[in-house]
Amino acid sequence: xxxxxxxxxxxxxxxxxxxxxxxxxxxxxxxxxxxxxxxxxxxxxxxxxxxxxxxxxxxxxxxxxxxxxxxxxxxxxxxxxxxxxxxxxxxxxxxxxxxxxxxxxxxxxxxxxxxxxxxxxxxxxxxxxxxxxxxxxxxxxxxxxxxxxxxxxxxxxxxxxxxxxxxxxx
Amino acid sequence: xxxxxxxxxxxxxxxxxxxxxxxxxxxxxxxxxxxxxxxxxxxxxxxxxxxxxxxxxxxxxxxxxxxxxxxxxxxxxxxxxxxxxxxxxxxxxxxxxxxxxxxxxxxxxxxxxxxxxxxxxxxxxxxxxxxxxxxxxxxxxxxxxxxxxxxxxxxxxxxxxxxxxxxxxxxxxxxxxxxxxxxxxxxxxxxxxxxxxxxxxxxxxxxxxxxxxxxxxxxxxxxxxxxxxxxxxxxxxxxxxxxxxxxxxxxxxxxxxxxxxxxxxxxxxxxxxxxxxxxxxxxxxxxxxxxxxxxxxxxxxxxxxxxxxxxxxxxxxxxxxxxxxxxxxxxxxxxxxxxxxxxxxx
Numbered sequence: 001x002x003x004x005x006x007x008x009x010x011x012x013x014x015x016x017x018x019x020x021x022x023x024x025x026x027x028x029x030x031x032x033x034x035x036x037x038x039x040x041x042x043x044x045x046x047x048x049x050x051x052x053x054x055x056x057x058x059x060x061x062x063x064x065x066x067x068x069x070x071x072x073x074x075x076x077x078x079x080x081x082x083x084x085x086x087x088x089x090x091x092x093x094x095x096x097x098x099x100x101x102x103x104x105x106x107x108x109x110x111x112x113x114x115x116x117x118x119x120x121x122x123x124x125x126x127x128x129x130x131x132x133x134x135x136x137x138x139x140x141x142x143x144x145x146x147x148x149x150x151x152x153x154x155x156x157x158x159x160x161x162x163x164x165x166x167x168x169x170x
Numbered sequence: 171x172x173x174x175x176x177x178x179x180x181x182x183x184x185x186x187x188x189x190x191x192x193x194x195x196x197x198x199x200x201x202x203x204x205x206x207x208x209x210x211x212x213x214x215x216x217x218x219x220x221x222x223x224x225x226x227x228x229x230x231x232x233x234x235x236x237x238x239x240x241x242x243x244x245x246x247x248x249x250x251x252x253x254x255x256x257x258x259x260x261x262x263x264x265x266x267x268x269x270x271x272x273x274x275x276x277x278x279x280x281x282x283x284x285x286x287x288x289x290x291x292x293x294x295x296x297x298x299x300x301x302x303x304x305x306x307x308x309x310x311x312x313x314x315x316x317x318x319x320x321x322x323x324x325x326x327x328x329x330x331x332x333x334x335x336x337x338x339x340x341x342x343x344x345x346x347x348x349x350x351x352x353x354x355x356x357x358x359x360x361x362x363x364x365x366x367x368x369x370x371x372x373x374x375x376x377x378x379x380x381x382x383x384x385x386x387x388x389x390x391x392x393x394x395x396x397x398x399x400x401x402x403x404x405x406x407x408x409x410x411x412x413x414x415x416x417x418x419x420x421x422x423x424x425x426x427x428x429x430x431x432x433x434x435x436x437x438x439x440x441x442x443x444x445x446x447x448x449x450x451x452x453x454x455x456x457x458x459x460x461x462x463x464x465x466x467x468x469x470x471x472x473x474x475x476x477x478x479x480x481x482x483x484x485x486x487x488x489x490x491x492x493x494x495x496x497x498x499x500x501x502x503x504x505x506x507x508x509x510x511x512x513x514x515x516x
Contacts, residue, residue: 088203089325089328092197096319109390110390111388115323115333115334117333119318133393136393
């Protein structure tokens with residue numbers, strides 16, 4: 001997109017001005033924006049800043065110095081602060097060590113903290129998973145019946161039957 | 171490019187491609203950005219061993235590429251063909267990819283996660299892509315212990331991918347929705363439904379050539395099948411609206427519609443200089459004309475091929491040397507003229 005003022009350079013600045021209570025928004029190149037605003041621009045929000053804002057735990061505990069603020073993962077050396085500033089988790093073990101603090105963040109991202117999809121074959125709590133899946137399918141079945149989608153409902157019914165017979169056979 | 175022709179797959183008038191991607195990590199290694207060189211190398215070797223020495227029947231249909239030893243143009247050419255992600259291409263550390271001969275399956279190694287298993291098919295084929303991803307995943311699982319937690323599911327470097335580790339996406343060609351401006355409503359609706367909309371080359375790219383990629387954002391708390399069915403449902407609604415608008419636009423002013431499509435066809439078949447952006451725009455019009463049965467002497471496969479080979483890096487790969495932007499625009503126009511003249515079905 002070209003600068004809306006000079007129409008020559010690429011617009012890199014989103015310029016917002018409030019004039020007589022009216023909000024005026026323009027996309028400008030840095031040069032025009034500087035001339036127009038006659039001010040120094042705060043550099044665009046860096047990805048790190050954005051993530052740390054997003055991944056910060058609730059205000060409550062970020063201001064209270066928690067005793068384990070210096071805890072580091074013994075496997076990869078990551079601290080929870082490192083995660084907050086990069087948005088990246090270091091290893092398998094970090095999820096165990098920082099699990100309690102990651103939980104609310106993951107909940108915020110996904111609205112959920114219980115995995116119900118595919119699991120490695122060694123993980124044999126598939127019973128619980130099957131039960132959860134049956135519950136979900138039953139909900140879907142109800143919705144399908146309400147929406148009078150009988151073909152879909154029949155498919156769902158068969159799937160539930162199959163899962164139920166499988167879990168009782170275990 | 172996907173090894174099957176467009177007419178044989180469903181919804182190919184609007185759906186360009188379907189893709190499933192699974193993120194997986196080794197349990198016993200730090201995630202890639204915290205690994206040292208030795209660990210990076212070990213992870214690559216373990217994945218290679220598993221894929222190539224396994225009893226897996228199709229092992230000989232895969233090939234390994236060492237990304238670290240490839241120059242930037244070669245890497246970018248793979249991105250343009252959707253074989254690897256832009257992030258893998260940008261890796262400074264040891265990384266690689268295993269690609270199937272038909273180019274439908276790629277297993278990226280040491281990207282943000284140790285493994286990114288990707289299956290890509292043309293048209294609406296998310297189910298097929300998932301079946302194949304699942305097969306590859308299970309095959310790898312026989313030899314590799316993945317990072318997995320009972321509650322969080324598959325563990326990933328970024329918490330936005332935990333759980334299934336799955337991203338399901340479809341690439342849609344939506345010229346009528348763009349022309350009428352209704353696309354804005356669609357984009358708004360998608361964001362409310364937790365569905366991400368991106369440009370053709372994924373994150374941070376523009377929707378050039380009226381191509382939009384829609385994908386799930388939530389990866390935890392849903393089964394893979396649920397994710398696929400929600401993306402399928404949303405796409406089928408968008409497809410329906412796009413089709414309705416196409417025929418409505420044509421009905422309202424068929425001369426103007428045909429004029430636009432044929433003008434673009436004329437331009438793209440005769441131009442001597444074509445920028446990437448202009449080519450994508452014209453290709454979109456021609457594709458629309460072909461899908462609507464207005465242009466009869468070009469097929470979609472030819473257009474797909476053109477779209478692939480006229481991207482900057484592939485163009486330079488074909489030419490065998492680095493080209494300036496100006497030289498590329500000339501070469502691009504030349505290749506397109508040539509392909510459109512040697513149409514397979516004329």
